[in-house]
Amino acid sequence: xxxxxxxxxxxxxxxxxxxxxxxxxxxxxxxxxxxxxxxxxxxxxxxxxxxxxxxxxxxxxxxxxxxxxxxxxxxxxxxxxxxxxxxxxxxxxxxxxxxxxxxxxxxxxxxxxxxxxxxxxxxxxxxxxxxxxxxxxxxxxxxxxxxxxxxxxxxxxxxxxxxxxxxxxxxxxxxxxxxxxxxxxxxxxxxxxxxxxxxxxxxxxxxxxxxxxxxxxxxxxxxxxxxxxxxxxxxxxxxxxxxxxxxxxx
Amino acid sequence: xxxxxxxxxxxxxxxxxxxxxxxxxxxxxxxxxxxxxxxxxxxxxxxxxxxxxxxxxxxxxxxxxxxxxxxxxxxxxxxxxxxxxxxxxxxxxxxxxxxxxxxxxxxxxxxxxxxxxxxxxxxxxxxxxxxxxxxxxxxxxxxxxxxxxxxxxxxxxxxxxxxxxxxxxxxxxxxxxxxxxxxxxxxxxxxxxxxxxxxxxxxxxxxxxxxxxxxxxxxxxxxxxxxxxxxxxxxxxxxxxxxxxxxxxxxxxxxxxxxxxxxxxxxxxxxxxxxxxxxxxxxxxxxxxxxxxxxxxxxxxxxxxxxxxxxxxxx
Numbered sequence: 159x160x161x162x163x164x165x166x167x168x169x170x171x172x173x174x175x176x177x178x179x180x181x182x183x184x185x186x187x188x189x190x191x192x193x194x195x196x197x198x199x200x201x202x203x204x205x206x207x208x209x210x211x212x213x214x215x216x217x218x219x220x221x222x223x224x225x226x227x228x229x230x231x232x233x234x235x236x237x238x239x240x241x242x243x244x245x246x247x248x249x250x251x252x253x254x255x256x257x258x259x260x261x262x263x264x265x266x267x268x269x270x271x272x273x274x275x276x277x278x279x280x281x282x283x284x285x286x287x288x289x290x291x292x293x294x295x296x297x298x299x300x301x302x303x304x305x306x307x308x309x310x311x312x313x314x315x316x317x318x319x320x321x322x323x324x325x326x327x328x329x330x331x332x333x334x335x336x337x338x339x340x341x342x343x344x345x346x347x348x349x350x351x352x353x354x355x356x357x358x359x360x361x362x363x364x365x366x367x368x369x370x371x372x373x374x375x376x377x378x379x380x381x382x383x384x385x386x387x388x389x390x391x392x393x394x395x396x397x398x399x400x401x402x403x404x405x406x407x408x
Numbered sequence: 409x410x411x412x413x414x415x416x417x418x419x420x421x422x423x424x425x426x427x428x429x430x431x432x433x434x435x436x437x438x439x440x441x442x443x444x445x446x447x448x449x450x451x452x453x454x455x456x457x458x459x460x461x462x463x464x465x466x467x468x469x470x471x472x473x474x475x476x477x478x479x480x481x482x483x484x485x486x487x488x489x490x491x492x493x494x495x496x497x498x499x500x501x502x503x504x505x506x507x508x509x510x511x512x513x514x515x516x517x518x519x520x521x522x523x524x525x526x527x528x529x530x531x532x533x534x535x536x537x538x539x540x541x542x543x544x545x546x547x548x549x550x551x552x553x554x555x556x557x558x559x560x561x562x563x564x565x566x567x568x569x570x571x572x573x574x575x576x577x578x579x580x581x582x583x584x585x586x587x588x589x590x591x592x593x594x595x596x597x598x599x600x601x602x603x604x605x606x607x608x609x610x611x612x613x614x615x616x617x618x619x620x621x622x623x624x625x626x627x628x629x630x631x632x633x634x635x636x637x638x639x640x641x642x643x644x645x646x647x648x649x650x651x652x653x654x655x656x657x658x659x660x661x662x663x664x665x666x667x668x669x670x671x672x673x674x675x676x677x678x679x680x681x682x683x684x685x686x687x688x689x690x691x692x693x694x695x696x697x698x699x700x701x702x703x704x705x706x707x708x709x710x711x712x713x714x715x716x717x718x719x720x721x722x723x
Contacts, residue, residue, distance in 0.1 A: 162607050163591040163695045165600070175593035178673035179701035181643045183593050188638060217433050217641030217664055224641030226433070229702040230709065302436045302639065302665030305546050309639070346546060363435075365536055365548065371435040 172197075172245045174238050179229060180214075184241055185222040190311060194221040195299050196252040197245070199376045203253040204244040212237075218375040219300045220309070258378040258406040261343065263292065263334050264389040265356040272322075272353035276336070280319060290314045291334075291355055291381060296341065298377040306345040306363030308373040313341045325351035332358045334381070359392035360404055367397050372404075411477030412561035413527060416511065418471035421618070423542035424533060424550035424562075425465040432537050433664045439644070440541035440549065441660050443522045443619065444680035446580045447486040449715050451526035454483035454503045454575045459715070461530040462540040464556065466523050467618075470514025473525075476561060481505045481528035481569040482512060485577070487520020487684065502576040502722075503528075505569045519582075520684045521617075529566025543661055544619070573721040580680075580718075586694035587678045589647065590701050594669035598649070599632045606671055607693055611655060615687045619661035621648075622683070624691070628653030629671065639667040645674035647693075659683055675701045677708035 173185040186197045201223050202216050212232030217224040227237055265273060265288045277284045296312040303309075318339050326349065329335065333344045337352030344350065345363035362372045373379070384392070392400060415422075425448070428441020442448040442465055449459040464470070470489065483503045484491055491498040492513050498504050500523075506512060517523065533540045533550065542550030551560060595603060611626035635651045642648075646658045648668040657674065658666075672693065674682060685691060696704070 162600075162604050163595065165591075165596045165598075165603065168596060176590050176673070176698045177593055177641075177643050177670070178590050178645045179675050179698065179705045181641070181673075183640065185640075190638060215431050215433055219640040219665055220638050222640045224643070226643065229705050234698055234702060300639070300665065301434065302641075303663055305432075305435060305437045305548070307436050370537070371432075375434075 172242070174241065177224065180226060182225045182227065182237060182241070183222050184225065184245060187221045190220050190299065192297055192311075195297070195375070198223045199253055201241070201245050204247065205241070208240070208244060210240060217302070219302065252376065256376050256378060257374065259373070259404050260380045260382045260406055261358050261360055261404060262384040262388065262392060263356040263358050263381045264384050264386055265292070266386055269357040269386070269389070270355050273355055276317075276319060276353050276355065280316065282316065287317065287355070288383060290317055291336070291341065292383045296379040296381075298373050298375055298379060300375050301371065301373055304346055304348060304363075306371045306373065308343060308362065308377070308379070310341050310343075310379060313339055317341075319353060321351040322353060325349055329354055330357065332360065334358055357389070359389055359395075360400060361397045364397045367401070369401070372401060409476070410532075410561070411564040411567040413480060413564060414474040414476045415556050415558060415560040415562060416472040416474050417558055418473070418556040418560070419466045419469035419514070420555075421467040422471060422556040423465055423544065423619075424462050424531060424556075425541045426462045426539055427460045428541045428660060429537050429539040429549075433641075436664050437537060437546065437548070438543050438661050438664060440539070440543045440619070442524070443660055443683040444486055444524070444580075446680060446712060446715060447522070448524050449712060450501070450577050450580065450718065451483045451485040451524040453716060453719055454485070454501070454577055455481045455526050455528040456570055456572060457526060457528065457530050461526065462533055463527075463531070464525040464562070466514070466525070467521055469516050470523055470525060472511055472513045474511045475506045475508055477508065477564055477567050479505055479507050479569040480564065480566075483526050483575075484514055484523060485580075486523035487517030488579070489517040489520070489523050490515035499576070501579050503574045505574065521686055522684060527564055527566075528570050529564060532563040532565045545661065573723075575719050576722050578718040582681050582684060586692040587682050588675045588696045588701070588704065589672035589693050590675065590698055591672050591695050592670070593673070594637060595671055597631055597633070597635070597637070597669035598629060598671055602630045602632070603671070605629055606655075607695060610690045610692055613685045613687050613689045613691060617687065619659060621656050621658045621662055624655040624657065626654070629655065631669065635669060636667055637669050639665050642666040642670065643673070645676065645679055646670045647672050647674065657682060675704055677704045
């Protein structure tokens with residue numbers, strides 16, 4: 159009779175969970191909050207500064223850091239000891255240098271195709287939908303799903319909305335959407351069940367640009383309403399030139 | 409004329425691949441890269457290339473290609489693919505030299521899904537984000553980030569085949585053992601009987617399979633409470649259990665993050681063996697500790713480094 163692996167009782171956070179033989183997840187909690195996300199960022203920064211042999215790359219997410227390593231260069235016990243040490247440092251707060259972006263968005267027709275429908279479903283005026291979305295402060299919790307795609311937190315509760323009944327086979331690059339409790343900026347053409355509120359001329363991902371990825375976990379984002387004329391003007395700029403225009407701090 | 413291998417009638421899922429991208433997963437860029445590293449390395453070694461040179465990877469059927477160069481040395485590996493040049497049958501796992509306008513046809517294999525076609529000198533492609541691996545979903549790498557299409561000239565770095573003797577290799581062995589997995593990271597989303605079902609059950613490989621992942625069909629694995637987790641990082645080999653209770657094994661083109669609980673993660677050494685299991689094949693899972701997985705990882709890497717021993721020159 160084979161024995162099956164028993165599920166260990168949950169240890170206190172941070173938890174160290176293996177993903178196979180080359181990845182280890184350091185979990186700080188199981189919810190979405192700026193405080194937990196700041197711990198992920200702090201550990202990532204500390205790990206990069208420690209420059210340990212055998213660490214290949216990391217994937218930051220809401221509440222955990224996934225560390226990819228080569229077990230031939232970094233024994234498991236030493237990896238956990240090192241990460242436990244780095245994760246228990248007192249300065250588990252936001253690393254300095256969070257970047258702040260203001261993302262221009264055209265909400266007017268023909269771009270914000272779902273604004274009227276969203277307004278009707280949420281019992282708001284169209285202008286309220288736009289001002290609520292453009293007036294809030296957002297945090298990039300993580301970048302994932304697709305190259306350069308930010309997972310944003312901070313959508314005002316009045317804009318929380320269930321998904322569309324029929325997902326679209328694709329939405330254009332640069333679409334700004336809402337769905338559930340989230341808002342997003344699509345860096346590429348993708349299928350989506352979210353509602354399109356507008357479009358940005360910014361390119362969150364441009365493989366030809368010196369810095370192909372605009373957003374990092376921890377960045378702050380505000381949306382700025384622009385006219386169709388400004389959208390057309392900005393869309394004509396090289397993506398290299400547009401990026402600094404959206405940066406608030408340096 | 410730039411020397412090339414002309415895709416006359418490529419199979420439906422042919423991409424250029426190499427070892428894949430590293431360092432950009434934090435920005436949402438999948439690693440991609442070959443599904444069967446040993447077969448890929450052998451294909452390159454058979455034609456005298458560095459083991460990680462970009463090669464064509466195909467699923468099930470390779471297709472028909474014509475030499476548009478003075479000559480070209482090729483090798484096809486991955487499985488017992490039916491290979492021919494005109495009326496002449498060619499052996500897989502051997503190198504062959506073709507002259508201008510000769511055509512090679514790569515049909516199916518009874519024992520594999522993924523095949524590799526390497527050319528001596530390699531393909532002339534410009535890497536993107538450090539790799540020539542194609543990632544279809546984001547349109548990165550390879551030939552404009554897409555599959556090889558009919559009429560595509562695949563540019564070659566060498567206009568003429570090397571003068572060295574041909575080579576042949578022992579096919580890569582794929583024992584039919586259970587696939588070894590490290591439990592977790594979210595085994596605690598499943599009750600004990602669900603975990604037992606996972607390790608006791610037999611799962612059928614379905615046709616819902618691509619470079620992102622393969623769906624399995626078997627006894628449903630029930631969640632203890634809910635099947636949504638706060639999205640976190642994933643790697644190839646992760647076995648996700650979505651609401652249907654049917655496992656999805658993530659493979660090389662998988663996204664960097666996901667929101668379904670991962671009951672276990674397959675060890676690196678068994679990924680290719682799983683990926684090469686044809687639809688309809690049955691698989692089982694066997695749990696190993698991280699420490700045991702690391703021993704297996706080291707011996708796997710040593711086997712990969714020593715693949716040259718499987719090759720000899722002929723005649």
